Amino acid sequence: MGIIPKDSFFVVKVANVKYFKRQLRNFAFIHYVLRLSQLQVSEISPELMHLYVMQEANLVAIANNKALSYGNCPDCRSQRTSAAWCxxxxxxxxxxxxxxxxxxxxxxxxxxxxxxxxxxxxxxxxxxxxxxxxxxxxxxxxxxxxxxxxxxxxxxxxxxxxxxxxxxxxxxxxxxxxxxxxxxxxxxxxxxxxxxxxxxxxxxxxxxxxxxxxxxxxxxxxxxxxxYYENGNLYSYLDESMGVLCWRDIVDMLWAISAGLNFIHERDLIHGNLHGGNILVENEMDSIDTKIADTGIHGHVDKQTSYKQIYGVIPFVAPEIFNGYTLTKESDIYSFGMIMWMLSAGVRPYCDRPHDSQLIQEICSGTRPNIVSGTPPVFARLMLQCLDADSSNRPTASQLYECLGNWVTAICDDPDPSELSNQFDIAEEIKFSNLEQLHFNILPCHEKAIYYSRPLNFSEPFLYGKM
Structure with missing residues (x-):
């Protein structure tokens, strides 16, 4: 391996890769590549790690809060905008x-x-x-x-x-x-x-x-x-883990998902089809990488989309959509709230019943999955806010990203206990002391519980009435 030019990387002391990756999000690093040469992870000092970082736009150096310089192009002498890129x-x-x-x-x-x-x-x-x-x-x-x-x-x-x-x-x-x-x-x-x-x-x-x-x-x-994401989507990941996830990983995964949703909403766009099948998962060393997929590439490709036609996975579709309203950022937040519930429960929402017009009617009437015993109160409150029938009461993606980032700092990075970290510590103890009693997704889903996006062609009049 040749010598890496100084303008293509920076060195920073970190406690571990997971902490550093969280700092990348904190400093709004849009795109990065972690390169560890040919060394095994165990051979790399946790106190000194070479990270070769690329950026999409203004990348900020942690050490001195100054923009990294990638040097000048050897051909035209203009300033590079990224490593080895003119x-x-x-x-x-x-x-x-x-x-x-x-x-x-x-x-x-x-x-x-x-x-x-x-x-x-x-x-x-x-x-x-x-x-x-x-x-x-x-x-x-x-x-x-x-x-x-x-x-x-x-x-x-x-x-x-x-x-x-x-x-x-x-x-x-x-x-x-x-x-x-x-x-x-x-x-x-x-x-x-x-x-x-x-x-x-x-x-x-x-x-x-x-x-x-x-x-x-x-x-x-x-x-x-x-x-290709080795662990598939969120559904398959929960199946593989038997639905047992520690609360720290749940919060970290949700923070990553909120980062993607915030990126979409900041550009005044919506996802419109957020569910467990569109969340891709991969274990990376000591962290779990979760990414939103299918952003902007769903819908008919050969004919005009009918705005009256509803597509999606019923448990993740906001009730106002079934009542004839168009997709919005707020309906994305409802879907995020259902992902919160799925991670907290370890099972797919409404997995024990058919996904039909009866379920839609109940959702429009205010039915939501029961909060799982042992869920941290602060988590339950945020989740219920996302699932609020009144879309104006739901948090924004930016608020979710900030809130979950604060949670990550408190429960994963801050060595000093707090009221917040204590809530998650207690929830962790409850979860893992009751593993034998937790059935999670050992039982198969109902044969008519459908978790892939599809046209929802229900014609009952209650679907489009007032909530």
Missing amino acids: KICDISNLKGKFYSWTSGNSMIDEFIQYTQLNANDSTDYLEWIDFNQFDLVENTNKRGAFSSIYSAIWMEGPSWNLDEEAEVWTRNGPIKVILKRLDNSQNINQEFVNQLYRYYKCLQSGSLADYFGMTKDPTSCYMFVMR
């Missing part, structure tokens, strides 16, 4: 390759080119990837209302490796990815592409699931190429 020269190189690829659809070509012409670093854009670059393509038998999910090996891989001597990013080599196949996308329409323009920054944010680019399968359906 906005002028690298974008020019990407533009020079436009002639060498095509998706077969001018709207898709122009969209991908737009992301490249507006990139701020080496991961801040989408690329067109020929389908022959993928090996071992397999149907995962998972799907949503408008897409199906495949896994594959991308033989070239993303440009993740830094060649320190040449100061350029090189291909990673074979890497497992997810291919999200868009139904009927042979006839993709302008409305869907316009939606991609509005949301494309959400496809590369470090707070959300990573998207590498697009491809097209042999049937001419378009597919998004996503990072």
Whole structure:
């Protein structure tokens, strides 16, 4: 391994990786890559760790609160905006390759080119990837209302490796990815592409699931190429863990999810389909990484969306949506509240009953899942606020992010006990003293409890009456 240029990394003393990653969020680091060379984790001193960091926009150095300098481009001498990335020269190189690829659809070509012409670093854009670059393509038998999910090996891989001597990013080599196949996308329409323009920054944010680019399968359906998350989505993660999560991990996971939701809402966008299947999970050393997926890429791709048509997973859909209101930031917060409940309970909401018009009627009438015994009071209050029938009483994503960040500091990082940390300590003791009595998701879900997004075509008049 060559010597890393000083302008491509900084060194900071940290107690552990999990604490440092929380500080990254505190200082609004938008995108970062933790590189630990060829060393094993056990070989790295916890007091001194080299972290090579890339940013999407203004990256702040922890040591002195000054913006990091990435030096000047050796070709044009302009200031780099990220490690080994010159906005002028690298974008020019990407533009020079436009002639060498095509998706077969001018709207898709122009969209991908737009992301490249507006990139701020080496991961801040989408690329067109020929389908022959993928090996071992397999149907995962998972799907949503408008897409199906495949896994594959991308033989070239993303440009993740830094060649320190040449100061350029090189291909990673074979890497497992997810291919999200868009139904009927042979006839993709302008409305869907316009939606991609509005949301494309959400496809590369470090707070959300990573998207590498697009491809097209042999049937001419378009597919998004996503990072593969080893532990799957939140549903499968709870299944694997038998629903037993410690409260510290629950709060840390929710903080990460709130960071992604806040990123979306700060840009005056909404997710509109937030549920456990769209939260991707991966264990990273001593922390659990959770990212929101499917931001802005759900909906019909071949025809206009009907604003009267409801799609989603019933337990996560806000009651006002069933009453004819449009999706809002507040309806996203309701979905977040249901994710809070799911993590606290260790089971999927309403898993013991059919997801039908009767459940919708009860939700619209005020029914919510029972708070699990032993839940910290402060957690229960915030969750119920998110699930409030009056959407104006729900917190904002920014408030959630700030509140959960304070919780993380109090219960994970601050060595001094507080009333807040005591609540979670007591809840932890209650949970793990009653493990034998906790059934969690050992029992199967009801056969008509459906946890993937689908059209909710119920016509009963109570759905659209006043709440």
